[in-house]
Amino acid sequence: MTAPAVARLSSAVREEPVACDGLHAEYDDNYQFSIPDADIEESGLSEDEFETLAADHEPYVTNWAYWNEDRADADDAFLRWLEAADETTVPERYESLRAGMSRSWGELRIEVRLDDGARRYEIRHSDDVGEDGLEPHDEPLDARSLVTHDDDGRYRPLKTAPSLPHGWVFADQTGRECVETVEYIYPATVANWYLERQGELDIDHWEPTIGRQSGIYGVVQTWNRGDSHEHVNWVAEACCDDSQCVKRREWQYDEETDLDVPGGDGEFPCREPCSLVIAAARKWTRLEGEQEQAYEFTLTPSEKEQVEEIIDAVADGRADEIREADTSDPANRYRARYLRAKRFDEDGNLSGTATESSE
């Protein structure tokens, strides 16, 4: 019996020549079949001879059949990238696919494997690799609600924040379902990654992005300090660092002026300041409108360092992890309460120093 993929190939070749991952086939009164990597080049074949030869090299044929399916260019590129299709020959790849090939995408681990000759995809949190007992899911749409809250039940306003919850798996998906699931978890990342690979990513830098804001975000437009872009470095360091977002920041201050802080190592790009950055920048615009003034505080050296450690603990999201009785940690709750009891006056002023000067 002729395998369905072989029959599809012989009928497809009669329509137009086929070329896919090292397989070439044509029809012009009779069939031509070649796989240069395997030193095969046959012409003048009858249909039976063609199909017999094709069946002998079935991985090439099923591989063609899979990549010949109707699919958007970006989805196709993404699925091919998952199995490193442009870097490996078909036999090598099929060998690897039988064992399973994996790639990371943000905090996701995506595995593609051959199951009865068909590609199946599995998606889970990369921390959950090797974990049993994960909650199984089939429907891509399930992903949308799975990732709304983090492991602690807190709302995730930024889909690409590195706070993806654990404990679930999409174990057996088609390629289409896989891309759809990824899109629910990290929206628009495949499209922008693909544009970047094509050299067509449309990056909107800080300047034009704040320039088009209006309404309550119009104030951010005024937040430029002459030629300086130091403040934008601080924004990017605060919001766009790998510890805060798994996208790789590609936007800069403007076309000519790069920011001085790292854009990160993410697999997929960030093409403009997002709504969280703009909303935070609006707050900073207002705060930075204040004049600096000198304050005098009296602290012991350890207390000064403790204040710094507390800021670090909050900024690094570490405050919840500090153990209740770990008084060696300067950001420990008892330590902070002791400092407050000792150094705040009844109005909550550090060292009794009023925020507004009295004159």
Next chain:
Amino acid sequence: MQALVVVAHGSHLNPDSSTPTYRHADTVRETGVFDEVATAFWKEEPSFREVLRTLNSEEVYVVPLFISEGYFTEQVIPRELRLAEFDVDQWDSDGTSASSTTLRATDVDKTVHYCGPAGTHDAMTDVIVRRAESVTGDDEVGEGFGLAVVGHGTERNENSAKAIRYHADRIRESGRFDEVHDLYMDEEPEVDDVSDHFDTDDVVVVPLFIADGYHTQEDIPEDMGLTDDYRTGWDTPTEVDGVNIWYAGAVGTEPLMADVLLERARDAGAAVGTAVEEVREQTRAGAD
């Protein structure tokens, strides 16, 4: 191929803000009349900025899940979608009559049919009435009942109150309820004194908001005297000054809203088959 994109506000703080958008998009998706159904948000992802590039369809129907025409439908959404040729005059609207305009987005090779907001479509009137049916559990509700349609007011946008009045007028003209009034949070006539405006013993109060949040779940219930503290909840109905108040919560959470999205797209030329009728029937059966 044709796609529907539902664009909504979303929130950085409240996960429930996007819930109605997702739910209605899911209802439309299940009808199967669109090859793709996507959602996009001002405050969530995908952003308005990046949703079009995620679609394969060449024909895209964009329906704003907003209550009224104004800043978002006229400035923010067209700008962020890169509908460079958009001009509000293309809608030729009196403030509640925007239908659709056909444009190209500058970053993708697609035809974009940009529709007026869901909130001003005539079918929205039916959603308000359906909301009243849902909250009273009575498909025939009307006789002996008053209906209050509640809006934010004109604080930022005069079209906001126009939309409220438009639907209140249509329901009043239908004669279904004994009395119909439009009330507001921040202007006269105020929702605080709801019982002063009605002679009926029962009043259904339907806030014209897309999602439940601070206004519909905290502010309005306390202002109306349904409860002293929103955290303790309230009964439905609750008697206030001798009137039974049936408080419906945000109209945008009513399943029939999916029908308005479909009708907006159909009016703009989308092929929706019998989906409108199906959704009208199905959301009735599925209503709480």
